[in-house]
Amino acid sequence: MFKNLFKKIDSVFGIQEESDIGPEEKFFFDVVGYSDIKKLFMKSIVSKEPVHILLTGPPASSKTVFLLEMAEELNDAYYLDSVGASGPGMVGHLFENDTKYLLVDEIDKMKKNDQAALLNVMETGILSETKLKGKTRQKKMKLWIFAASNEATRLIPPLRSRFMELHLEEYSFDEFIEITSRLLKKRYHLERIITERIGYSVWNKMKSKDIRDVIKIAKLTRSLSDVDWLVDVQMKYGRRKDP
Ligand SMILES: Nc1ncnc2c1ncn2[C@@H]1O[C@H](COP(=O)(O)OP(=O)(O)O)[C@@H](O)[C@H]1O
Ligand SMILES: [Mg+2]
Structure with missing residues (x-):
């Protein structure tokens, strides 16, 4: 089996x-x-x-x-x-x-x-x-x-x-951060400080509750400053999420 x-x-x-x-x-x-x-x-x-x-x-x-x-x-x-x-x-x-x-x-x-x-x-x-x-x-x-x-x-x-x-209910902010952190650590070996920043930025700045958005950023992230830059570019040119 x-x-x-x-x-x-x-x-x-x-x-x-x-x-x-x-x-x-x-x-x-x-x-x-x-x-x-x-x-x-x-x-x-x-x-x-x-x-x-x-x-x-x-x-x-x-x-x-x-x-x-x-x-x-x-x-x-x-x-x-x-x-x-x-x-x-x-x-x-x-x-x-x-x-x-x-x-x-x-x-x-x-x-x-x-x-x-x-x-x-x-x-x-x-x-x-x-x-x-x-x-x-x-x-x-x-x-x-x-x-x-x-x-x-x-x-x-x-x-x-x-x-x-x-x-399955929509994730709360805390759950979103927790899942993001554990997933990104496991998949991309990113440090907690970076994974939290990605989760926080996707949720609060990009107004997205989609873990897929987190993953897209994580794949291109090497450092903390990468996160802010990637989020800014997404905010500038990305598709607007419904509020
Ligand atoms: N609890 C979770 N554990 C692991 N990955 C998750 C979790 N929630 C969302 N994801 C990630 O979010 C993305 C979308 O998940 P998916 O299973 O395709 O969602 P759906 O519910 O729409 O079928 C995947 O990349 C997945 O790894
Ligand atoms: Mg599905």
Whole structure:
């Protein structure tokens, strides 16, 4: 079930105290915070019967990161982004491969007939597809569905009701700074004084709550003065954020 978990634990945590780090922290290494949600996902992953989970929340709240971590770490996982995905794509894939964990990003943008196919699998454990000339093919499957979307209101109600729905709130300023700092230290090995300055400037000067803006600046930052300069240039020429 878990592809690389133990390898990753050894390589990443080999020299650290392991006692206070649960397996979910190692599994979802790229997600900062949300330890309870990580734990819940782990419970569902190892559960005998599928429990489907839907993450909702504003842009840049780590929904996609959650799904991609699972795509990378789990065997028999299939990740798809519903934007631009075509119907036969998903259903066809499920027919032709043994998928246990279906990871659906932007599920609210999934076509209604795909949503109906998923609903059917959740209901009956049977995937079915009616082809031209009324021919039907069917496949029995036990499928866990982990999905994400900014809004859940566009899902057909019976599908929505079959998910355990978890809503991620927009980050507070303190959370924003904390996530920024931990993420930038881990990814770009930047010092706390620099990461805090980036977080502070993006939030207060650029009026953005998007961690992606933080990452763009961090990639070009070598020193504290780089931060101010990069933010100034962004302020001068960048796209204005809505207040
Ligand atoms: N809690 C977090 N832990 C790690 N990265 C985060 C977190 N929140 C936001 N990010 C970063 O913000 C960016 C957007 O996250 P993403 O998962 O794509 O957001 P969305 O919720 O829109 O799918 C990514 O680069 C991601 O690394
Ligand atoms: Mg996303």
